[in-house]
Amino acid sequence: MQNEADRCTGAGPAVRNAVGGSVSRWKELPAGLPAPVHQLIVRLRGLKDRSELGTRQLSARTGYSAKSWQRYLNGRALPPREAVEAMCRVGGDDPTRLLALHEIAAQHWAEGRPDATEPPGSPAAAQEPARQERQPHGRLLRTAVVAGAVVTVLSVSVALLLAVRLTDARAQLARERGDTVTTVPATVTESLVPVIYTCRLERADGRWYAGLSRTTDVLLSNTQVGLEVAEAQCLLRRAGTAPGDVDGVFGPKTRRAVERMQKRNGLIVNGVIDPPTWQALREADPK
Incomplete structure (x- = not known):
């Protein structure tokens, strides 16, 4: 019988593995997801598939409920940083770059998504016009706050992008020079420290x-x-x-x-x- 928690994800039929877990056939993510959030969820889905665990087993291994993982993996909620770290441990992956991606995704998620608003017929939507008429200054203040948040998001995104690219550059240089020494993966803070290259003209x-x-x-x-x-x-x-x-x-x-x-x-x-x-x-x- 198919695991009930996996069936709730809407992923369709699942393939059983030897330990009783399942590898889901994932359904499409919501169209309104920001690109960094979409990429983060795809990476988390890949780690879950690699672990060959069902959502109930994943809950037991990570401390987050099966329903929480259903929301995270289907794009209905953004997983916290600790959940991303726990999934990396379960999937046997280093968390450094995925946590950097999570930080960018969290900034985009904080801006809000179009499909997360109330439907037109809801009580909240019906009361909105009157509230806007009474609070024009509040609306301007919210606009200023959102504009400031966008600038912050862009700054953080550029810094994290530089960190990830610099980490890749270090690894590429080590490969080309035949460096066989295994090093500890750099954290985001460490990777922002410049590497000084030697010019061999x-x-x-x-x-x-x-x-x-x-x-x-x-x-x-x-x-x-x-x-x-x-x-x-x-x-x-x-x-x-x-x-x-x-x-x-x-x-x-x-x-x-x-x-x-x-x-x-x-x-x-x-x-x-x-x-x-x-x-x-x-x-x-x-x-």
């Missing part, structure tokens, strides 16, 4: 390389992070327009250095490293 076939990337066409601009950015910073330094530290982070100093280099070489001055800028960095002597 050499010239081959008339082009300059710094030993970090051989790209000639990847577009780089503000907020981007990775080995390609570090390569460009090395070449900017060689060209005499130093961008500051070679940390693999495309920030204001790097943008200004790119603009100075583009102006010296007669390129379009846009602060973006595009194919013509790469060509000038690879081939030109310092001016």
Whole structure:
């Protein structure tokens, strides 16, 4: 007989495993979910499937009720941070990046969703026009508060995106240099500490390389992070327009250095490293 808790998720028929759990065929998430929330729930569903546990078994392992997990995994409620950590333990996954995603999702969830409002015929909706007429100043205040919250969400989202990209860049650099030492995954706070890369300049076939990337066409601009950015910073330094530290982070100093280099070489001055800028960095002597 199908597990009653799993049946309540609306996931359809389930496949039994050897320990009596089930792997659900998930139903579609609500269309109004913000993208970070949607991605978080998909990741949590994947961990549940990997654990091969039913929602009742998941409740026993995590301390959150089966009904709570039904709401979390079907997009009706945002799981708390502790529930995400518990699911990572059950699914055997490191929680660092999923918690970073959860933080972004929580900010978006706090803004409210279109499908979470009261229906037109509800008592709350009927009373709303009169309340708005009586409280015009309150409505303006709410608008200002929401605008401030949007700015905060965007700032936090950019910072967390930089953290995740910088963690990926570290792992990529370790793989390319043959580093076989296992390191502890960086936390979000740790990953915001810049990594200083070493420039190993050499010239081959008339082009300059710094030993970090051989790209000639990847577009780089503000907020981007990775080995390609570090390569460009090395070449900017060689060209005499130093961008500051070679940390693999495309920030204001790097943008200004790119603009100075583009102006010296007669390129379009846009602060973006595009194919013509790469060509000038690879081939030109310092001016």
